[in-house]
Amino acid sequence: MKTAVTMLGETFRQWQRDWESYDKGIGDKPKSYDEFISPFIELEKEQIINAHTNAYLIGEDDISVEDANEASIKYYNQTYNQEPKKEYQPSEEYLKKQRDNMEGFIWNRMNKNNQNK
Numbered sequence: 001m002k003t004a005v006t007m008l009g010e011t012f013r014q015w016q017r018d019w020e021s022y023d024k025g026i027g028d029k030p031k032s033y034d035e036f037i038s039p040f041i042e043l044e045k046e047q048i049i050n051a052h053t054n055a056y057l058i059g060e061d062d063i064s065v066e067d068a069n070e071a072s073i074k075y076y077n078q079t080y081n082q083e084p085k086k087e088y089q090p091s092e093e094y095l096k097k098q099r100d101n102m103e104g105f106i107w108n109r110m111n112k113n114n115q116n117k
Contacts, residue, residue, distance in 0.1 A: 004041075004043040005040075005044070007043070011036075018030040045076060049073055049076050053065070063096050
């Protein structure tokens with residue numbers, strides 16, 4: 001069985017050649033990037049979930065395949081952040097720490113430069 005990435009690599013070269021031909025006026029317009037890549041992303045998701053489900057079931061006699069699969073889907077969503085992404089907003093504490101670090105860096109740099117004069 002080939003991984004989604006292996007299949008993507010094999011297919012990508014042809015998709016790239018199709019676009020090169022199309023740009024030269026030869027052949028039909030190839031799929032858009034999103035149309036081209038989405039089946040591989042879905043296959044990768046399935047492969048990750050299946051692998052996690054299989055690993056989850058090893059040595060577990062009292063867990064159903066459905067429960068293991070549900071846990072695997074949850075694992076996938078948590079690990080690969082498939083929830084709608086929120087715009088990152090750093091906390092005030094983080095920003096203060098970054099400012100303090102930067103001020104310390106600048107202060108040390110200025111002192112070092114003054115010592116070299």
